[in-house]
Amino acid sequence: MAFDSEVSSWASVPLNRRCQVVAAAAGKLAEATDELTLLCQSDQRTDPVETITAELLPLCSALRWLGRRGPRVLATRQLGPMGRPAWLWGVRSAVHRDPFGMVLILGAWNYPLLLPGVQAAQALAAGNRVLIKPAPGCESATARMVQAFHDAGIPPTALMQLDSSSDSAIAAINAGVDLIVLTGAATTGRNVLAQAARSLTPTIMELSGCDATILLPGADVQLAADAITFGLKFNGGATCIAPRRLIGQNEICDQVRTALVERLGSADPLVVHPSAREAAADLIERSLAAGCVDVTGRFHAQTLRDSGQMAPTVLDQVCADHPIASADVFAPVTSIVRVADTEESIQQVNQCPYRLSASVFGPPKQAEAVAQRLSVGNVCINDILVPTADPRLPFGGRGQSGFGVTRGAEGLLSMTVPKSISHRRGRFMPHLRPRADSDENRLSAAVILLHGATWSQRWQALRRMGR
Numbered sequence: 178m179a180f181d182s183e184v185s186s187w188a189s190v191p192l193n194r195r196c197q198v199v200a201a202a203a204g205k206l207a208e209a210t211d212e213l214t215l216l217c218q219s220d221q222r223t224d225p226v227e228t229i230t231a232e233l234l235p236l237c238s239a240l241r242w243l244g245r246r247g248p249r250v251l252a253t254r255q256l257g258p259m260g261r262p263a264w265l266w267g268v269r270s271a272v273h274r275d276p277f278g279m280v281l282i283l284g285a286w287n288y289p290l291l292l293p294g295v296q297a298a299q300a301l302a303a304g305n306r307v308l309i310k311p312a313p314g315c316e317s318a319t320a321r322m323v324q325a326f327h328d329a330g331i332p333p334t335a336l337m338q339l340d341s342s343s344d345s346a347i348a349a350i351n352a353g354v355d356l357i358v359l360t361g362a363a364t365t366g367r368n369v370l371a372q373a374a375r376s377l378t379p380t381i382m383e384l385s386g387c388d389a390t391i392l393l394p395g396a397d398v399q400l401a402a403d404a405i406t407f408g409l410k411f412n413g414g415a416t417c418i419a420p421r422r423l424i425g426q427n428e429i430c431d432q433v434r435t436a437l438v439e440r441l442g443s444a445d446p447l448v449v450h451p452s453a454r455e456a457a458a459d460l461i462e463r464s465l466a467a468g469c470v471d472v473t474g475r476f477h478a479q480t481l482r483d484s485g486q487m488a489p490t491v492l493d494q495v496c497a498d499h500p501i502a503s504a505d506v507f508a509p510v511t512s513i514v515r516v517a518d519t520e521e522s523i524q525q526v527n528q529c530p531y532r533l534s535a536s537v538f539g540p541p542k543q544a545e546a547v548a549q550r551l552s553v554g555n556v557c558i559n560d561i562l563v564p565t566a567d568p569r570l571p572f573g574g575r576g577q578s579g580f581g582v583t584r585g586a587e588g589l590l591s592m593t594v595p596k597s598i599s600h601r602r603g604r605f606m607p608h609l610r611p612r613a614d615s616d617e618n619r620l621s622a623a624v625i626l627l628h629g630a631t632w633s634q635r636w637q638a639l640r641r642m643g644r
């Protein structure tokens with residue numbers, strides 16, 4: 178495999194047209210809803226409705242958003258002449274957004290359509306070609322999605338699917354892809370980064386999470402419990418920004434715990450993905466052995482190991498330094514971590530190695546003040562999982578949750594490299610250009626004159642210039 182570095186014919190399609198074609202894929206995906214639902218079910222998902230609510234609806238709305246907003250976000254930025262320094266008079270510049278070239282997208286199993294679908298659409302709108310490597314088990318649903326993009330008018334040479342083995346990803350990296358977008362575990366991030374380092378290939382890393390929900394005194398208990406229940410069960414408990422830790426002081430934790438038991442006490446068990454079963458069973462078993470309490474009382478490690486079935490589980494008395502309090506676990510489990518005050522809640526979030534997203538439940542003003550201090554990629558106030566549905570929001574984590582963003586205007590721009598082109602109109606003005614040897618003193622005086630902090634500094638500078 179080798180990729181030519183020539184501008185592809187897809188990149189030479191006008192920007193507006195590229196965005197229109199990408200948006201048209203929404204219609205083709207909608208037509209394929211029944212097929213995609215069935216394929217996701219045979220690939221990995223147990224609840225067919227999840228394919229529609231968790232994947233197709235947000236994917237289609239992201240594609241339509243790209244059709245509307247993409248041309249403006251990616252438009253060339255024209256810059257008028259700079260007044261200073263004087264030798265730039267007559268020069269006009271423009272900042273273009275070039276595509277990287279060939280973008281490799283490595284997908285995770287939990288959202289086989291939404292994540293690679295939005296990433297591919299953004300890369301294509303920006304004029305890149307795309308290789309999608311699906312996670313093992315997600316081949317057929319991915320192939321049907323790719324078909325929908327082709328049916329919408331994306332050339333087959335601009336969007337291709339690799340087989341699902343890691344070897345095919347490594348071969349593509351070695352063949353010289355120009356950007357790698359990985360969604361996966363932090364350990365996979367390290368391995369892929371090591372590969373990318375050899376060729377200094379840029380990467381966007383969407384990695385592990387262990388999202389916190391901060392419960393402030395005065396929070397609406399029923400609202401918080403409804404949102405946590407929804408987030409815990411969404412997509413079979415396998416969402417990177419699901420509420421994994423509920424952090425708050427005793428009183429609010431007790432109230433939310435009672436409300437969660439009411440909602441989850443008789444909830445249907447969910448099927449945990451085979452790749453997550455052992456890790457989840459082991460972590461929860463160790464937590465219980467260390468003194469944590471299963472407040473819903475329905476966790477059975479052996480059932481999880483044997484059949485993959487697991488009732489939504491809430492653990493209480495989880496210490497901040499316990500492994501489950503900072504674990505990337507893809508099963509319907511959440512931990513209550515009790516703290517002395519709001520300061521400690523903020524510390525718990527900012528000290529966790531995984532800092533993808535967070536939620537804060539409480540009076541809006543206080544919650545906003547807390548949100549401003551959290552070192553995470555997204556914060557929802559009195560809500561949860563908003564970034565899964567709103568295509569305008571950039572999405573990305575901090576710390577070991579990765580770096581770079583996908584989605585939103587910022588994600589779209591991150592599929593491009595900026596390039597400036599400057600035009601001189603009129604005479605070249607060598608007499609205005611600084612000559613480093615003799616003009617050094619005048620130049621430093623000019624800097625102080627233009628940007629100096631005080632009038633007296635500026636006056637001194639003027640005198641130096643006049644010397």
Ligand SMILES: NC(=O)c1ccc[n+]([C@@H]2O[C@H](COP(=O)([O-])OP(=O)(O)OC[C@H]3O[C@@H](n4cnc5c(N)ncnc54)[C@H](O)[C@@H]3O)[C@@H](O)[C@H]2O)c1
Nearest residue numbers: 284285286311312343346361362365368383384385386417
């Ligand atoms: N941050 C996010 O947006 C986000 C979203 C969804 C899932 N995730 C994370 O993804 C994980 C679950 O998905 P998964 O089990 O599919 O993840 P994974 O890390 O096992 O695999 C992710 C992708 O990388 C590929 N891969 C693995 N090792 C590789 C290597 N050495 N070289 C090249 N490719 C390699 C896999 O085949 C797969 O396509 C969880 O850790 C979850 O937190 C993160």
Ligand SMILES: C[N+](C)(C)CC=O
Nearest residue numbers: 288416417418564565
């Ligand atoms: C990025 N998101 C939130 C849609 C899926 C995470 O697993």
